[in-house]
Amino acid sequence: MxxxxxxxxxxxxxxxxxxxxxxxxxxxxxxxxxxxxxxxxxxxxxxxxxxxxxxxxxxxxxxxxxxxxxxxxxxxxxxxxxxxxxxxxxxxxxxxxxxxxxxxEPKGRRHHHHLVCTGCSRVIDYEDFIDEEVALLKKTEEALSIKYNFTIMNHLIQFYGLCQICRNEGK
Amino acid sequence: MxxxxxxxxxxxxxxxxxxxxxxxxxxxxxxxxxxxxxxxxxxxxxxxxxxxxxxxxxxxxxxxxxxxxxxxxxxxxxxxxxxxxxxxxxxxxxxxxxxxxxxxEPKGRRHHHHLVCTGCSRVIDYEDFIDEEVALLKKTEEALSIKYNFTIMNHLIQFYGLCQICRNEGK
DNA sequence: ACATTAATTGATAATGGTTATCATTTACAG
DNA sequence: CTGTAAATGATAACCATTATCAATTAATGT
Incomplete structure (x- = not known):
C-alpha cells in the first residue's frame, strides 16, 4: 500500500x-x-x-x-x-x-448484490457471481442502452425474502 | 372477465x-x-x-x-x-x-424491471426479458437460496443512468 | 507570507413522508 | 340483533433529509 x-x-x-x-x-x-x-x-x-x-x-x-x-x-x-x-x-x-x-471498492472488496430479509431487515451481501451472470448482465445492459437510448451507469439488484432465523420464527 | x-x-x-x-x-x-x-x-x-x-x-x-x-x-x-x-x-x-x-399483475401486465434516470427521476419499466435472462435469474435465485439458506420471495432490479434528454442536457 | 474571495461549514429551523395515539365507528361471528 | 374486537380518520408525533444564514476557511493571486 x-x-x-x-x-x-x-x-x-x-x-x-x-x-x-x-x-x-x-x-x-x-x-x-x-x-x-x-x-x-x-x-x-x-x-x-x-x-x-x-x-x-x-x-x-x-x-x-x-x-x-x-x-x-x-x-x-x-x-x-x-x-x-x-x-x-x-x-x-x-x-x-x-x-x-x-x-x-477498497480492500479488495468487489461489486456485490444484496439479499434483504423482510423479517429482520438484515442485509446479506453476496459477490460470488457466476461468470455467466456477469456476462448476461453486461449483455442486458447493452441491449437496454440501445433499446431505450439510456446510458446505464450503475445497477441495483436485491432479492427480498426471509433469512433462516425469520423463516423459523414464522412457524 | x-x-x-x-x-x-x-x-x-x-x-x-x-x-x-x-x-x-x-x-x-x-x-x-x-x-x-x-x-x-x-x-x-x-x-x-x-x-x-x-x-x-x-x-x-x-x-x-x-x-x-x-x-x-x-x-x-x-x-x-x-x-x-x-x-x-x-x-x-x-x-x-x-x-x-x-x-x-392485472390487465396482462407482467413482471418488469426498472430503468431509473438519475437526472430527471423518470422511471422506465421494461418487461421484455430475454428467455436467457429469466432462466439465469431463476438459477441464481436457487443457488442463493441454498448457499445463504434464504427464502427468496421477490426481487428488485434497477439500472441507474441517464435518459436521452438528460444526457443531452449534460453537454 | 498575506489579502481576497467564494466555497464550505455547523447550528438551527423547516420540510415532508410515514407512524403512533386515541376516541369513535364498523364488520362480522354468534 | 348484539357484543366485541378490528378498523377508521383526525391529529400530533416522529425522524431522515434539506434549506437558511452568518461565520469560517481553502485556494488563488500578489
Whole structure:
C-alpha cells in the first residue's frame, strides 16, 4: 500500500491508496471545482474503511470520533456530491434511511448484490457471481442502452425474502 | 372477465377478476383475520387499475374521488398489510417516497424491471426479458437460496443512468 | 507570507413522508 | 340483533433529509 503526506489547513494527512485512493479522489474533487477539507477527508476515510453500507448517521458518528467539528449537514452535503460524482453509491433498502458505500471498492472488496430479509431487515451481501451472470448482465445492459437510448451507469439488484432465523420464527 | 356481486356494510360491490382477482384477495385477507372494508376494497381497485407504481398519496387521491371518507392513515395501513401478505410490492427509487404496485399483475401486465434516470427521476419499466435472462435469474435465485439458506420471495432490479434528454442536457 | 474571495461549514429551523395515539365507528361471528 | 374486537380518520408525533444564514476557511493571486 503506497502512502503520501498531504497538508490541509496546516494539518498533515496520510493519503492511503485504497484502490483508486484518496489522491485520485482529491483529483476528482478538484477537477469539478470542489475544495478538499478536513471533514471531506475524514468522510472518505470512513467510507474507505467501512465494510458495510453505512447510513448518513453512521458516517457522522464515525467521523465525529476523529473530527468532532463535523456536522451532520456536511455529511449529507458531501455524500450528495460523492454520489453525483459517481464515487459513492446510494442504496435504499426500504428501511427509512439511505445507505451509502464507496463505488470503488477498497480492500479488495468487489461489486456485490444484496439479499434483504423482510423479517429482520438484515442485509446479506453476496459477490460470488457466476461468470455467466456477469456476462448476461453486461449483455442486458447493452441491449437496454440501445433499446431505450439510456446510458446505464450503475445497477441495483436485491432479492427480498426471509433469512433462516425469520423463516423459523414464522412457524 | 368474470364478475360477482358482494355486499360490504350494506353497499353492493362488483368483484372484478383481475388476474387473481378481488375475490381471491378477499380470501387472503379473511384467512389472516383481517376484515374487508370499503376503503380496502377501493384501494385494491385503484391498485388493480393502475398501470404504474403509485405513491401512497397517489393512491389516497385516487381512492378519495370514489370514497371521500378515506384517510391517508388507512392507505398506509392497508398498504402495509398488503405488502406483508405479499400482494403488493413496495419499491424505493430513492426519491423520498415509496412506490407500490400489485404483485399479481392485472390487465396482462407482467413482471418488469426498472430503468431509473438519475437526472430527471423518470422511471422506465421494461418487461421484455430475454428467455436467457429469466432462466439465469431463476438459477441464481436457487443457488442463493441454498448457499445463504434464504427464502427468496421477490426481487428488485434497477439500472441507474441517464435518459436521452438528460444526457443531452449534460453537454 | 498575506489579502481576497467564494466555497464550505455547523447550528438551527423547516420540510415532508410515514407512524403512533386515541376516541369513535364498523364488520362480522354468534 | 348484539357484543366485541378490528378498523377508521383526525391529529400530533416522529425522524431522515434539506434549506437558511452568518461565520469560517481553502485556494488563488500578489
Amino acid at each position: 503506497t502512502m503520501e503526506i498531504i497538508c490541509i489547513n496546516g494539518v498533515q494527512f496520510m493519503l492511503r491508496e485504497y484502490g483508486k485512493g484518496h489522491k485520485w479522489c482529491h483529483g476528482q474533487f478538484k477537477a469539478r471545482g470542489y475544495r478538499m477539507t478536513l471533514g471531506r477527508e475524514a468522510i472518505l476515510d470512513v467510507l474507505a474503511q467501512a465494510n458495510r453500507h453505512l447510513s448518513a448517521e453512521d458516517i457522522f458518528m464515525k467521523v465525529y470520533k476523529v473530527y468532532p467539528n463535523i456536522g451532520l449537514t456536511s455529511v449529507y452535503r458531501t455524500l450528495d456530491i460523492l454520489v453525483n460524482i459517481g464515487l459513492v453509491h446510494k442504496f435504499d433498502f426500504g428501511h427509512g434511511r439511505a445507505r451509502y458505500e464507496l463505488a470503488e | 368474470t364478475m360477482e356481486i358482494i355486499c360490504i356494510n350494506g353497499v353492493q360491490f362488483m368483484l372484478r377478476e383481475y388476474g387473481k382477482g378481488h375475490k381471491w384477495c378477499h380470501g387472503q385477507f379473511k384467512a389472516r383475520g383481517y376484515r374487508m372494508t370499503l376503503g380496502r376494497e377501493a384501494i385494491l381497485d385503484v391498485l388493480a387499475q393502475a398501470n404504474r407504481h403509485l405513491s401512497a398519496e397517489d393512491i389516497f387521491m385516487k381512492v378519495y374521488k370514489v370514497y371521500p371518507n378515506i384517510g391517508l392513515t388507512s392507505v398506509y395501513r392497508t398498504l402495509d398489510i398488503l405488502v406483508n401478505i405479499g400482494l403488493v410490492h413496495k419499491f424505493d427509487f430513492g426519491h423520498g417516497r415509496a412506490r407500490y404496485e400489485l404483485a399479481e
